[in-house]
Amino acid sequence: MSKVIVIGGGAAGMMAAIAAAEDGHQVTLLEKNEKLGKKIYITGKGRCNLTNNCEVEDLLEATCVNQKFLYSAFYGFTSQDTIEFFENSGMKTKTERGNRVFPVSDHSSDVILALNRRLKECGVRICLHTEAAGILTKESSGEKSGVCVCGVRKKDGMRLEADAVIVATGGLSYASTGSTGDGYRFAKELGLRVTECSPSLVPIEAAEEWVPRLQGLSLRNVEVTILDGKKELYREFGEMLFTHYGVTGPLILTASSVIQKKLAGHPLAMRINLKPALSEEQLDARILREFEAAKNKQFKNVIGTLYPAKLIPVIIELCGIPEEKPVHDISKEERKHLVEITKQFPLTLTRLRGYNEAVVTRGGVSVKEIDPGTMESKKISGLYFAGEVLDLDAVTGGFNLQIAWATGHAAGRGIR
Numbered sequence: 075m076s077k078v079i080v081i082g083g084g085a086a087g088m089m090a091a092i093a094a095a096e097d098g099h100q101v102t103l104l105e106k107n108e109k110l111g112k113k114i115y116i117t118g119k120g121r122c123n124l125t126n127n128c129e130v131e132d133l134l135e136a137t138c139v140n141q142k143f144l145y146s147a148f149y150g151f152t153s154q155d156t157i158e159f160f161e162n163s164g165m166k167t168k169t170e171r172g173n174r175v176f177p178v179s180d181h182s183s184d185v186i187l188a189l190n191r192r193l194k195e196c197g198v199r200i201c202l203h204t205e206a207a208g209i210l211t212k213e214s215s216g217e218k219s220g221v222c223v224c225g226v227r228k229k230d231g232m233r234l235e236a237d238a239v240i241v242a243t244g245g246l247s248y249a250s251t252g253s254t255g256d257g258y259r260f261a262k263e264l265g266l267r268v269t270e271c272s273p274s275l276v277p278i279e280a281a282e283e284w285v286p287r288l289q290g291l292s293l294r295n296v297e298v299t300i301l302d303g304k305k306e307l308y309r310e311f312g313e314m315l316f317t318h319y320g321v322t323g324p325l326i327l328t329a330s331s332v333i334q335k336k337l338a339g340h341p342l343a344m345r346i347n348l349k350p351a352l353s354e355e356q357l358d359a360r361i362l363r364e365f366e367a368a369k370n371k372q373f374k375n376v377i378g379t380l381y382p383a384k385l386i387p388v389i390i391e392l393c394g395i396p397e398e399k400p401v402h403d404i405s406k407e408e409r410k411h412l413v414e415i416t417k418q419f420p421l422t423l424t425r426l427r428g429y430n431e432a433v434v435t436r437g438g439v440s441v442k443e444i445d446p447g448t449m450e451s452k453k454i455s456g457l458y459f460a461g462e463v464l465d466l467d468a469v470t471g472g473f474n475l476q477i478a479w480a481t482g483h484a485a486g487r488g489i490r
């Protein structure tokens with residue numbers, strides 16, 4: 075039996091603590107907040123999309139960086155294992171569109187309750203309001219006999235001894251939940267490599283002066299394309315939302331993780347196909363039908379059937395047709411331009427928003443220095459990492475929490 079300290083009571087840390095305790099180790103979980111799972115509480119808009127009910131290959135596919143590293147963690151703890159874990163902890167789950175799994179109650183608090191129940195059942199000692207300030211190794215405590223972990227220094231200066239330490243401190247996004255990048259600092263202080271971090275799954279700012287006027291406009295069933303010159307970087311169908319500074323919503327968050335490197339260099343063009351189900355010819359025929367049914371009406375009063383109300387003034391501005399022009403006077407050329415604007419509504423993306431709006435952090439403790447089966451550092455024995463603190467991230471759909479559960483489970487089980 076080893077003495078284990080887990081730093082961080084988020085998804086990965088709680089799962090790691092449970093797995094280690096169930097394996098017979100004596101586990102202490104340190105959490106700097108007043109309660110566990112603050113970030114879980116805000117996930118999935120308060121409903122917690124706790125995993126994606128799919129095959130391991132699909133989990134790997136949804137992972138944006140270091141896919142191969144996750145192979146054994148995902149096979150060791152699949153999405154079905156996550157579902158079973160929560161069902162066995164007294165929380166019923168349901169699977170929705172896109173294989174997204176939620177608690178039946180639609181309350182993320184039930185996920186936290188289930189984890190708390192399991193932690194209690196397996197005897198994990200929980201220390202709230204307890205911030206780890208650093209990790210102690212044999213070398214740092216003066217013994218030069220090889221580098222292995224021997225404890226944790228708390229913020230109040232107290233030292234806690236351990237045979238193994240699992241760092242599950244999360245990333246840098248939504249710092250108010252406690253994820254302030256402490257684990258990156260611990261790793262760097264111990265000479266471990268931390269790759270460059272950036273916000274991911276994050277809203278994007280746009281340059282056009284009319285963007286603030288569209289704030290709150292939600293577009294469903296549209297197709298978004300993002301271009302770097304002529305090169306297509308991203309094309310996806312789904313839902314998006316305008317904000318006062320730019321765009322967000324599922325399509326945009328996923329796009330942010332694909333285009334972030336390019337966007338750091340220069341602005342990128344985005345095109346929204348507002349009518350993806352219609353070809354240009356079909357759309358033109360539809361517009362013509364609307365015009366013929368209201369021949370003497372003004373343009374601005376006819377296009378209300380084609381676009382959401384908030385979008386109409388911008389469409390009128392962009393297509394250049396005078397708003398009061400009777401529709402029977404609109405030329406074929408003008409109609410063609412209207413079709414173009416509808417199929418390729420233009421936006422210029424300028425930059426990603428910051429960590430405080432990012433769902434995850436890209437980058438982190440380099441997985442090259444971590445054993446993928448046990449999450450143990452290859453350089454410091456007894457030191458383990460799990461969850462978002464690692465250089466791992468995925469698209470939306472329950473995949474990021476699945477990374478936290480699977481790597482947490484692997485770390486807990488990896489303790490010798």
Ligand SMILES: Cc1cc2nc3c(=O)[nH]c(=O)nc-3n(C[C@H](O)[C@H](O)[C@H](O)COP(=O)(O)OP(=O)(O)OC[C@H]3O[C@@H](n4cnc5c(N)ncnc54)[C@H](O)[C@@H]3O)c2cc1C
Pocket residue numbers: 081082083084085086087104105106107110111112113114116117118119122123124125204205206207242243244245247248251252253254256257432433434460461462463471472473474475476478
């Ligand atoms: C708004 C939002 C919605 C999301 N929705 C979803 C979703 O629906 N589905 C999904 O799969 N993913 C979602 N995610 C992503 C997912 O929540 C994270 O990827 C996941 O929670 C990471 O878990 P973690 O345990 O690694 O880190 P965290 O959840 O960040 O937990 C780290 C914990 O460590 C503690 N800590 C940090 N430093 C110290 C220290 N020095 N001492 C002691 N304790 C410390 C923190 O207080 C925190 O409790 C969402 C994220 C956000 C921000």
